[in-house]
Amino acid sequence: MTHPGSIPVAPGNDILGHPRGLFVLFFTEMWERFSYYGMRSLLVLYMTGYLFAEIEKGKEVVGFPLLRAGIESVFGPLTNQALSSQIYGLYTGLVYLTPVFGGLIADQYLGQKRSVYWGALLMGIGHFLMASERLFLLALLFLIVGNGFFKPNISTQVGGLYAPADPRRDRAYMIFYMGVNLGAFLAPLVCGTLGQKIGWHYGFGAAGVGMIVAIAVFHLGQKHLGPELRATMNAANAAPRSREPLSRDEWKRLIALMTVCAVTVLFWGIYEQQGNTLQLLADRQADWRVFGWTMPSSWFQSFNPLLIFVLTPFLNRYWRWQSARGAEPASITKMGLGCVIMGAGFGLLLFLLHGLPAGQKLHWLWLFACVFFFTVGEIYLSPVGLSFVTKMAPARIVSMMMGVWLLASFFGNYLAGYLGSYYQKLGPENFFGIMIALSLAATGMLLLLARSLRHTVRGV
Numbered sequence: 001m002t003h004p005g006s007i008p009v010a011p012g013n014d015i016l017g018h019p020r021g022l023f024v025l026f027f028t029e030m031w032e033r034f035s036y037y038g039m040r041s042l043l044v045l046y047m048t049g050y051l052f053a054e055i056e057k058g059k060e061v062v063g064f065p066l067l068r069a070g071i072e073s074v075f076g077p078l079t080n081q082a083l084s085s086q087i088y089g090l091y092t093g094l095v096y097l098t099p100v101f102g103g104l105i106a107d108q109y110l111g112q113k114r115s116v117y118w119g120a121l122l123m124g125i126g127h128f129l130m131a132s133e134r135l136f137l138l139a140l141l142f143l144i145v146g147n148g149f150f151k152p153n154i155s156t157q158v159g160g161l162y163a164p165a166d167p168r169r170d171r172a173y174m175i176f177y178m179g180v181n182l183g184a185f186l187a188p189l190v191c192g193t194l195g196q197k198i199g200w201h202y203g204f205g206a207a208g209v210g211m212i213v214a215i216a217v218f219h220l221g222q223k224h225l226g227p228e229l230r231a232t233m234n235a236a237n238a239a240p241r242s243r244e245p246l247s248r249d250e251w252k253r254l255i256a257l258m259t260v261c262a263v264t265v266l267f268w269g270i271y272e273q274q275g276n277t278l279q280l281l282a283d284r285q286a287d288w289r290v291f292g293w294t295m296p297s298s299w300f301q302s303f304n305p306l307l308i309f310v311l312t313p314f315l316n317r318y319w320r321w322q323s324a325r326g327a328e329p330a331s332i333t334k335m336g337l338g339c340v341i342m343g344a345g346f347g348l349l350l351f352l353l354h355g356l357p358a359g360q361k362l363h364w365l366w367l368f369a370c371v372f373f374f375t376v377g378e379i380y381l382s383p384v385g386l387s388f389v390t391k392m393a394p395a396r397i398v399s400m401m402m403g404v405w406l407l408a409s410f411f412g413n414y415l416a417g418y419l420g421s422y423y424q425k426l427g428p429e430n431f432f433g434i435m436i437a438l439s440l441a442a443t444g445m446l447l448l449l450a451r452s453l454r455h456t457v458r459g460v
Contacts, residue, residue: 024221026179031214033183038191038207047084082421089417096410098148119150127208184305192298268412307375336446338380343439345373
């Protein structure tokens with residue numbers, strides 16, 4: 001059966017009721033996320049445990065003296081840990097900034113398919129450049145630019161497989177999102193193990209192989225994908241747009257949305273410590289032994305995507321149960337709850353560290369328990385926030401406001417690096433205490449906003 005506006009598919013050729021093209025995009029994204037999270041799981045450990053020591057011995061890294069001088073001109077002299085945190089924040093932040101430009105270039109010039117090819121190629125080059133310490137920063141630049149082309153244009157093609165009114169569209173994006181988390185789950189197990197047990201460059205090389213597989217899957221599956229979307233996008237851009245000013249109600253919604261985006265910067269700045277200071281804690285202060293075998297500490301990065309798989313169906317059912325009883329919280333309230341639940345994870349961690357005898361390490365299962373809270377908090381905020389954007393933004397600027405939501409992630413990821421630069425200076429207990437305080441502050445701001453808008457803006 002076909003749907004108006006979707007790709008004609010021969011009867012019986014669907015997979016699980018969806019076009020085959022969905023699964024081409026699923027596996028393309030899975031392998032791309034495998035490469036991204038594989039590299040991310042090693043990044044801070046590589047800098048603090050190897051690269052900076054090599055630089056101190058005289059190893060040249062192109063552009064590093066200039067970058068360090070630039071960062072320290074703003075923040076003053078930094079320890080290796082603080083500097084690695086700043087670089088981590090810049091890298092993960094820019095990964096969320098460049099898709100704004102990559103999407104614009106695709107819409108106007110390259111198209112979605114060619115942009116995915118270019119993005120994948122640039123990222124593959126970046127991963128393999130990580131084999132050279134000298135080209136470390138150039139490798140990060142290739143990864144940042146490549147992600148800008150790849151990320152917005154792979155997900156756009158999912159929607160192109162379905163007509164606008166096709167009821168399968170929402171479920172298709174859920175399936176696609178599972179590909180993201182499957183790649184994120186597998187990456188630390190493979191790349192992290194190779195990087196920590198055999199050699200850093202084997203881990204980065206495995207991430208590069210993942211990118212090659214992504215290109216191959218995308219290329220071989222072209223016949224199952226939709227037509228190029230660039231012409232359609234340009235036609236839409238050429239259509240006359242309403243020049244009427246925003247109404248009073250639209251301005252209220254827009255201000256509420258902008259305020260929520262600003263508060264989520266705090267959430268992401270705290271949440272993204274998982275790839276930064278929490279990874280260092282997992283490496284230095286956790287016991288990873290299982291029946292006499294020691295797991296690589298980078299496996300810590302697999303906890304979150306694993307728990308997303310497990311917890312999302314239960315939370316969806318819980319929200320449906322609440323909705324049937326008229327007790328489901330409003331969107332902003334849910335996001336506020338997400339912040340406080342995340343703070344509870346840091347509270348558990350602070351409690352564990354405070355009672356830990358000197359020289360003793362935390363069992364890795366305690367870290368798993370902390371990530372449980374982080375993940376529940378993420379599910380309460382991140383997908384709810386995407387829905388909130390489409391609900392609150394005026395229809396004529398909804399795409400722009402989705403870009404603003406992504407920009408909040410950019411600022412949040414950089415904030416994660418900035419906050420993490422104080423980890424060594426403050427010590428783990430004081431640092432995590434500040435994370436709890438910031439989580440509660442974000443919760444308070446969101447709940448106050450929800451209360452103030454309850455009677456003035458419908459749908460919050």
